[in-house]
Amino acid sequence: MTQVTVENLWKVYGDQTVLENINFTAEPGSFISLVGPSGCGKSTFLRMMLGDESPSRGRILIDGVELEDEPSPDRGVVFQKYSVFPHLTALQNVMLGLEFGGSPFLARLRGKKRRAARAASLEMLQNVGLSQAAGKYPSELSGGMQQRLAIAQALVKKPKILLLDEPFGALDPGIRAEVHDIMLRLWREERMTIFMVTHDLSEAFKLGTRVIAFDRVRTRPEEAKAYGATVTFDLKVDGKSVPPAPAEPPLKAAAQ
Amino acid sequence: MRRLINRRPDIATRFGLMLVPFVIVIIVYMVASEARLSVNPNDKLLPGWSSISAAVERMAFQPDQRTGNYLLWTDTISSLTRLGIGVAIATLIGGVFGILQGLIPYWRATFNSFTAVLSMIPPLALLPILFIALGLGELSKVALIAIGITPFLIRDLALRTAEIPHEEIIKAQTLGASTWQIILRVVVPQMLPRLIDGLRFSLGAAWLFLIAAEAIASDSGLGYRIFLMRRYLAMDVILPYVAWITFLAFALDLALRLFQRVAFPWMFRGRA
Incomplete structure (x- = not known):
């Protein structure tokens, strides 16, 4: 299982700061939900995890090794569309x-x-x-x-890490619950570390072992460009075990 | 009364309406031809059906007195051969260069402006150069067709390639694909049907270049024949030739569309 460490991460486009000073460590096997308002840089963060974008400052470590600056098979991805x-x-x-x-x-x-x-x-x-x-x-x-x-x-x-970019956002509620169950089962079986960007808070808490919120701390219009979003909430979800416990006993044990 | 934009013809009406303009053109021609022939039975401008069918009989089903060839068929074969080779070369080059230009940033940076400028050269202005450099034979005609439509095919396919969602390219990389593997398994299969679309749109231009080249220097071909017949005001030959060229162009387009449906079923499935 894979530990992800984010160290002092910044992303700046021109004079627009999108993300600033992101720091956290994801425990091996955790399921991290990333939430926040539109345009707060959640998807930018995910693209940096993918290697599709590179950080302006800081770094992301996977099991202590800086991640490759292009997509590779150790990081799987599911987008909302065109996946x-x-x-x-x-x-x-x-x-x-x-x-x-x-x-x-x-x-x-x-x-x-x-x-x-x-x-x-x-x-x-x-x-x-x-x-x-x-x-x-x-x-x-x-x-x-x-x-x-x-x-x-x-x-x-x-993949050691699975990245989900609003994967269930376009689905009907009934279908969504069904796909959630499949996702949770596969996460336990494959023992991956998962990062999921979502708009849906109840989904974030239902699936995640930890919910991290990105938001801008400074909201005055004249400061909007110079200051980016950062981690404003970082909540462990109660009652979820990390690393994840198998949901059901293995089939062999049940048969005996 | 419902609005005009909301009123739709049923299938039978659509079919009937489709025929209307064709029938009108034929009737107008017959009336005009009749009028001219009644004034002057030797009028050559708008020949009647009898002289047109006699000309078709002569060109298609009787051997030419001088060469012993059936002229319509030898003309058709030499024209389609030139068109086919020219278009095939253009498609091959357009496919390879278009995909590279659409997918590889370094390639695009190098060749994007160059192909944009190339595509602005009027191909017919190159025809004298081709005749001088390559001679008056088959090569210069094929070259004109290929040169005429290749820049369009490259630019069209480069745009289509760039339109492949970025997510797909990223996904392929997370599945471990190299650049070559992405081209082979993700880009080429999706671009082949687009290339056929591009080809269909450029066939009109290809025919234009073919007929222009044949008109100027040739000894066979559909374009050669109509320009030769012009000297004798032989409208009874020229008109069926034009109709035949139109039919060939239409049939080629239809064949390409059918091929697309059979060869790329994923494009057409599940569109309810």
């Missing part, structure tokens, strides 16, 4: 990550390797309840199914 590839079926979407890893030049697997990748991908699809949709294209799936597919696609690479 899956429209030209691939659900199964192909999940297999793609394994094919990238197993075949540098053609990015396509053959024979025994292909069968193994296919089996692993089908299992992943089953984990998120999409077995029936393996042969469908994303445009044929509902919003909730597309997000479950995006989760399966990210998890097939076994």
Whole structure:
């Protein structure tokens, strides 16, 4: 499991300070919800975690090592939209990550390797309840199914850290609760450290073991550009264990 | 009364309405032709159906007295060959350079302005240069078509490539993809149908360049034939040739659209 340390992190665009002086340590296996008003830099923070943007000052350490300044397979991601590839079926979407890893030049697997990748991908699809949709294209799936597919696609690479950028924001409440349950189960099984940006406070507390709020402390208009958002609340959610305990006893134990 | 914008024709009405302008054009032609021929039976400008069908019979189904060829078919084959080779070269170059320009920042920084300037050169202004440099043979005609539409294809595809959501490119990287793997598995498969769209839009220009090149220096081809026939005011040959060229262009467009539907089903599924 993976510890993430954020040290004195700043992000400045031109003369606009977006984030300033962010400091915290995420315990291994924790599920961190990032909340805050629109434009407070939550997504900017997530993009820095991804390596899509680099910090203006400060650094992010993963298990004590500064993170790579471009996206890599140790950090999986699910966005609100456009997370899956429209030209691939659900199964192909999940297999793609394994094919990238197993075949540098053609990015396509053959024979025994292909069968193994296919089996692993089908299992992943089953984990998120999409077995029936393996042969469908994303445009044929509902919003909730597309997000479950995006989760399966990210998890097939076994990332140490999973980054979620408002992944459930566009879903209906009923569907959202269903995807929450799947997310929590996978988090316990895979023992990842998760960062989730969300607008929804109840979602933040339901899923997270810790809720971190970003906001601007100085709000006078003439100060708006010079001062960025920082951590204003940092709450451990009661009753959640870190690292996460398995929700149910393992299947073998139950069978005996 | 409902507003005009809310009134929609049903299928049968749509089909009938679609035919209306075509029928009107044919009727106007027949009336005008009749009027001219009744004044002067030897009028060449608007020939009647009988002389047009006689010309079609002569060009398509009887061997030419001098060469023994069926002229319409040999013209069609040489024109389509030139068009096909020119368009194929343009598509290949447009596909490769367009994707690189849309995806790779260093490539874009180097070539973006250059292709923008290239695309402003009127291709027909290059035709004399091509004739001088490459001779009057097939090469210069094919080159004109390729040069004429390649810059458009590159710029169009570069824009389409840049429109791929950034999230997809990031996601691919988090799945461990290299630049090459992203091009191969994420960008190219999504850009092929866009390239076909670009190709469809540039086919009109390709025909223009083909006919211009054939008109100036050639010994076969659809464009060559109509410009040759112009000397004899042979409207009875020129009109069916123009109709045939139009039909070929339409059929090519239709074939490309059908191919797109069959080859890229993901674009068309699930759009309820």
